[in-house]
Amino acid sequence: DxxxxxxxxxxxxxxxxxxxxxxxxxSEHNRLYWYRQTLGQGPEFLTYFQNEAQLEKSRLLSDRFxxxxxxxxxxxxxxxxxxxxxxxxxxxxxxxxxxxxxEAFFGQGTRLTVV
Amino acid sequence: DAKTTQPTSMDCAEGRAANLPCNHSxxxxxxxxxxxxxxxxxxxxxxxxxxxxxxxxxxxSLIITEDRKSSTLILPHxxxxxxxVYYCIVTGANSKLTFGKGITLSVRP
Numbered sequence: 001d002x003x004x005x006x007x008x009x010x011x012x013x014x015x016x017x018x019x020x021x022x023x024x025x026x027s028e029h030n031r032l033y034w035y036r037q038t039l040g041q042g043p044e045f046l047t048y049f050q051n052e053a054q055l056e057k058s059r060l061l062s063d064r065f066x067x068x069x070x071x072x073x074x075x076x077x078x079x080x081x082x083x084x085x086x087x088x089x090x091x092x093x094x095x096x097x098x099x100x101x102x103e104a105f106f107g108q109g110t111r112l113t114v115v
Numbered sequence: 116d117a118k119t120t121q122p123t124s125m126d127c128a129e130g131r132a133a134n135l136p137c138n139h140s141x142x143x144x145x146x147x148x149x150x151x152x153x154x155x156x157x158x159x160x161x162x163x164x165x166x167x168x169x170x171x172x173x174x175x176s177l178i179i180t181e182d183r184k185s186s187t188l189i190l191p192h193x194x195x196x197x198x199x200v201y202y203c204i205v206t207g208a209n210s211k212l213t214f215g216k217g218i219t220l221s222v223r224p
Contacts (some may be wrong), residue, residue, distance in 0.1 A: 002159075031210065042202060042214030043159065056211065090156050095210050102210040106147070106158030 004107035006084045006092050012113045013082055022108045025094030032075050033104060034067055035091040036060065043091055049075060050097060082114045119203045119215055126186045126221040129144070133190040135218055137203030140184040146207050148179060152199040159202065162188065193222045 005024040013019050025032050030051050035043035045055045046065070061067075064082075069075040071106035079086055089111050093104040120138040127133040139148065145146055149164040163170055163177045165186075170177045176189040202217040 027222075033211065035212075035214075040216075042200075042216055043212070045211055045213060048209070049209060055211070093158075097210070102147075103161045103164060104210055104212060105161060108158050 003028070004092055004094050004105050006090075006107035006110050007082050008110055009108065010111050010113075011098045011112050012115060015084060015114055016081055018078065019082060019112065020076055021090055021092075023075045023077070023092030023094075023107060025074070025092070026096075026105060029094035029105075030058040030072065031095045031102075031104075032069055033093040033095075034077050035093065037091060037109070038087075046077075058084075077085045079112075082112075087112055087114045118213075119205055121201075121203050121215065121218040124219040124221065125218070126223055127193050129167050129195060129222050129224050130192055133188075133193040133197065133220055133222070135188040135201050135203075135220065136185065137187070138185045139203070139205045143207075146205045148177065148183075148186050148193050149204045149206060150175070150177065150213065151202045151204065151212070151214075152197075153202070154196075154199045159214075162201075190220075193220075195222050195224065198222045 007022045031049040034046040037043040046061050047067050049069040064080045088099045089109040091109045093106045095104040097103050147164050150162040151159040153159045163175050165177045179186045200217040202214050204212050
């Protein structure tokens with residue numbers, strides 16, 4: 001297993017376009033998280049799934065953002081009508097929900113630049 | 116989730132121990148202390164976590180005070196590759212991580 005994989009690594013898009021990112025978690029992990037990180041700040045939580053169920057969404061996740069995790073495997077994060085303020089690193093993490101052993105492992109992120 | 120407080124930055128000499136402090140005075144009984152680090156342009160890397168006992172792994176040691184209101188991450192022999200931002204995070208059962216700004220550790224030759 002090569003860990004959490006994110007695709008693409010970099011994305012440049014024009015303002016107003018839609019973009020979709022993909023995250024492949026570690027295979028046996030049932031939890032999957034999305035975070036966003038801007039320059040000089042720590043990652044900010046966006047949403048998380050347990051299996052296919054989206055259990056929590058941050059207020060940061062506006063109506064233009066949607067995330068899915070069909071069949072509890074990979075996940076996609078879509079941003080519609082991108083704005084320059086969406087430029088950030090989007091990080092995915094996965095973990096195995098088990099009492100006392102729930103460290104999350106992160107992918108390398110997708111860096112989005114909206115021009 | 117309880118909030119944490121960390122110094123903004125610190126440095127240490129290569130080969131020496133790096134002791135990174137964290138305050139979490141509002142931690143509740145079922146919350147864990149996690150440490151992650153992030154090297155420039157990479158995703159955060161898990162280091163260690165604990166509930167109330169001290170923990171050690173191949174990367175670091177975590178010392179949690181008896182009242183659980185603070186903790187210290189110890190890198191026993193810091194190397195240049197340990198230069199990174201280190202995040203102390205307190206979280207509950209859902210493992211949702213709330214990152215602050217972390218502490219920037221600079222290891223000098």
